[in-house]
Amino acid sequence: MTTPVNRRIVLAARPAGRPLPGDFRLETVAVPSVGAGQVLLRTLYLSLDPYMRNLMEEIGPGYAPPLALGEVLVGGTVSRVVESRHPDFRAGELVLAHAGWQDYALSDGQDLVPLGDVGRPSLALGAAGMPGFTAQVGLAEIGRPRAGETVVVGAATGAVGAMVGQLARRAGARVVGIAGGADKVRHLVETFGFDAAVDRRDPRFAERLREAAPAGIDVYFESVGGEVLDAVLPLLNIGARVPVSGFIAHYNEAGAEGDAAAPDRRPALLATLLQKRVRMEGFIVLDHYGDGLSRFKAFQREMTAAIAAGEVRALEHVVDGLERAPQGLIDLLDGRHLGKVVVAVAAP
Amino acid sequence: MTTPVNRRIVLAARPAGRPLPGDFRLETVAVPSVGAGQVLLRTLYLSLDPYMRNLMEEIGPGYAPPLALGEVLVGGTVSRVVESRHPDFRAGELVLAHAGWQDYALSDGQDLVPLGDVGRPSLALGAAGMPGFTAQVGLAEIGRPRAGETVVVGAATGAVGAMVGQLARRAGARVVGIAGGADKVRHLVETFGFDAAVDRRDPRFAERLREAAPAGIDVYFESVGGEVLDAVLPLLNIGARVPVSGFIAHYNEAGAEGDAAAPDRRPALLATLLQKRVRMEGFIVLDHYGDGLSRFKAFQREMTAAIAAGEVRALEHVVDGLERAPQGLIDLLDGRHLGKVVVAVAAP
Numbered sequence: 001m002t003t004p005v006n007r008r009i010v011l012a013a014r015p016a017g018r019p020l021p022g023d024f025r026l027e028t029v030a031v032p033s034v035g036a037g038q039v040l041l042r043t044l045y046l047s048l049d050p051y052m053r054n055l056m057e058e059i060g061p062g063y064a065p066p067l068a069l070g071e072v073l074v075g076g077t078v079s080r081v082v083e084s085r086h087p088d089f090r091a092g093e094l095v096l097a098h099a100g101w102q103d104y105a106l107s108d109g110q111d112l113v114p115l116g117d118v119g120r121p122s123l124a125l126g127a128a129g130m131p132g133f134t135a136q137v138g139l140a141e142i143g144r145p146r147a148g149e150t151v152v153v154g155a156a157t158g159a160v161g162a163m164v165g166q167l168a169r170r171a172g173a174r175v176v177g178i179a180g181g182a183d184k185v186r187h188l189v190e191t192f193g194f195d196a197a198v199d200r201r202d203p204r205f206a207e208r209l210r211e212a213a214p215a216g217i218d219v220y221f222e223s224v225g226g227e228v229l230d231a232v233l234p235l236l237n238i239g240a241r242v243p244v245s246g247f248i249a250h251y252n253e254a255g256a257e258g259d260a261a262a263p264d265r266r267p268a269l270l271a272t273l274l275q276k277r278v279r280m281e282g283f284i285v286l287d288h289y290g291d292g293l294s295r296f297k298a299f300q301r302e303m304t305a306a307i308a309a310g311e312v313r314a315l316e317h318v319v320d321g322l323e324r325a326p327q328g329l330i331d332l333l334d335g336r337h338l339g340k341v342v343v344a345v346a347a348p
Numbered sequence: 349m350t351t352p353v354n355r356r357i358v359l360a361a362r363p364a365g366r367p368l369p370g371d372f373r374l375e376t377v378a379v380p381s382v383g384a385g386q387v388l389l390r391t392l393y394l395s396l397d398p399y400m401r402n403l404m405e406e407i408g409p410g411y412a413p414p415l416a417l418g419e420v421l422v423g424g425t426v427s428r429v430v431e432s433r434h435p436d437f438r439a440g441e442l443v444l445a446h447a448g449w450q451d452y453a454l455s456d457g458q459d460l461v462p463l464g465d466v467g468r469p470s471l472a473l474g475a476a477g478m479p480g481f482t483a484q485v486g487l488a489e490i491g492r493p494r495a496g497e498t499v500v501v502g503a504a505t506g507a508v509g510a511m512v513g514q515l516a517r518r519a520g521a522r523v524v525g526i527a528g529g530a531d532k533v534r535h536l537v538e539t540f541g542f543d544a545a546v547d548r549r550d551p552r553f554a555e556r557l558r559e560a561a562p563a564g565i566d567v568y569f570e571s572v573g574g575e576v577l578d579a580v581l582p583l584l585n586i587g588a589r590v591p592v593s594g595f596i597a598h599y600n601e602a603g604a605e606g607d608a609a610a611p612d613r614r615p616a617l618l619a620t621l622l623q624k625r626v627r628m629e630g631f632i633v634l635d636h637y638g639d640g641l642s643r644f645k646a647f648q649r650e651m652t653a654a655i656a657a658g659e660v661r662a663l664e665h666v667v668d669g670l671e672r673a674p675q676g677l678i679d680l681l682d683g684r685h686l687g688k689v690v691v692a693v694a695a696p
Binding site: 222225229244245246247262263264265266267269270271272273274275276277278279280281282283284287 | 570573577592593594595610611612613614615617618619620621622623624625626627628629630631632635
């Protein structure tokens with residue numbers, strides 16, 4: 001008889017720029033024992049998301065505390081309850097959790113969302129989960145696309161971006177996606193139904209974007225920054241809205257302090273905001289879950305049904321095994337994956 | 349008998365950076381004759397405003413066409429109708445107009461606002477005019493200060509800034525002003541009733557601002573950019589609002605392209621917008637005048653009464669004579685004046 005152990009991945013060192021495999025460390029510890037009011041969770045799927053890079057910094061991003069050295073990396077998971085001393089949960093059921101980068105975790109139940117009997121449980125980490133909800137919140141609260149308007153999505157094949165495009169199309173907007181590489185660009189149109197797609201690696205990217213948005217841009221869903229933002233700014237229409245959910249182009253720059261060799265692009269940004277009367281607004285999806293996660297749960301139900309009905313498409317890239325999670329995050333930040341990246345930690 | 353002539357100041361050359369006297373030229377031409385449906389206006393007061401610098405660029409700011417070389421500089425005026433062939437105006441009455449930098453101008457009446465019998469007609473160019481209305485629109489549409497919140501105003505002794513502070517205080521906010529020089533800082537508290545004021549020329553400016561806003565900043569009324577914005581960003585509270593009405597620190601930079609020697613401050617701005625869920629939004633007051641100028645006229649009535657009742661203070665710097673208007677604008681952009689700058693063109 002083998003005693004189960006808990007493998008976990010902790011922060012070994014703070015990355016200087018792009019994370020390296022040595023910034024992570026795999027440890028093996030005992031499976032924790034369950035106290036009164038707790039449940040023991042077995043991780044089935046771990047979500048990989050760009051925000052994780054930010055939490056590895058010494059100075060946190062402000063919306064979540066930074067990780068301490070030696071701490072288990074955080075992350076959303078689909079987990080199975082293996083033991084319960086909590087009245088609301090029973091062994092065997094599937095839940096959406098925040099168990100982090102490890103095989104087992106304890107929870108007091110407060111952050112758990114029962115998943116019931118869903119077809120593909122990993123969707124609860126992507127299109128029907130936090131990334132999809134990020135897309136919905138940014139569009140509903142800030143972007144507010146109207147029928148006939150043009151919506152441009154940076155990082156459009158990512159877990160958030162693919163949903164932004166599909167939700168904006170459902171609102172009647174014309175949707176243009178930006179992605180890196182011909183394969184991704186093709187998927188934007190063929191898989192996700194974008195009206196047009198532009199390759200940001202094209203040497204004539206800015207010109208191609210202009211051609212793809214002949215009526216200008218009314219909503220730019222910002223998650224990239226850098227040269228993509230440079231190309232978008234001159235195309236913004238008067239009264240454009242720019243929800244800011246991230247800026248992945250800068251995550252691997254130490255402290256997002258910018259490049260000292262580059263010119264200062266802030267004055268030109270201010271000029272655009274003023275001249276075009278642009279609303280640019282950051283948001284953190286955690287602020288919008290609602291009492292008792294009510295708003296998130298409603299989204300999850302609606303989106304699970306829409307995916308099952310084929311009205312919304314969800315692509316996944318599955319990384320096989322917890323031990324491969326560090327390379328999975330590095331590849332995600334490098335833009336190597338198509339669709340939502342999840343780690344298959346244990347067989348469902 | 350002397351025939352009246354029309355002196356006018358035209359754009360002689362496009363400024364490279366800071367405008368110079370040689371960029372302007374004083375011309376003398378005949379007074380135009382009045383056609384059917386027109387009025388002839390005599391300029392009494394000409395408003396000087398930072399936006400005028402922008403219109404001198406070859407590529408306009410987008411919200412107004414750039415001036416052509418040889419064209420009369422634009423500007424709001426208080427004018428007297430000297431001859432009328434328009435049914436709604438009679439000779440002798442005072443109007444708010446856009447006669448520009450000249451003694452006489454024709455109007456078809458569409459842009460004229462009758463001023464009636466006001467005490468200080470020049471106030472219609474400042475606290476009770478476009479700058480004051482800019483303050484109100486930025487606060488009402490974007491800033492939305494709540495009682496007890498902290499509002500910070502850049503360029504606080506300017507025509508817009510002094511009104512932002514006073515209107516925000518009327519809404520119950522704690523108001524901190526930023527200005528350049530001890531004399532201006534003193535006026536912010538003593539004349540305009542700000543709760544605190546900070547000198548941006550103080551070597552420890554950022555630290556002083558932090559001390560003056562111990563609960564952080566909920567609304568920053570942006571009209572400066574540059575180092576003032578640098579000091580404000582770390583102090584913004586979660587959910588802060590930043591109405592952008594200008595960025596005078598950059599107006600004298602060619603094309604607002606920024607300083608190639610400075611680091612790129614855009615990534616850090618994006619990071620702040622995201623982490624603090626900040627709404628940053630540009631606006632142009634011209635968009636908000638209302639049908640038939642209804643909203644502007646209501647503001648003007650209300651503010652004229654509030655100033656007469658001593659509830660709102662208005663400071664003016666009067667430049668004597670049209671021929672001194674160019675130096676007046678140069679000094680305004682250099683921050684040499686206190687209060688609203690008007691040119692007295694003719695005796696009322």
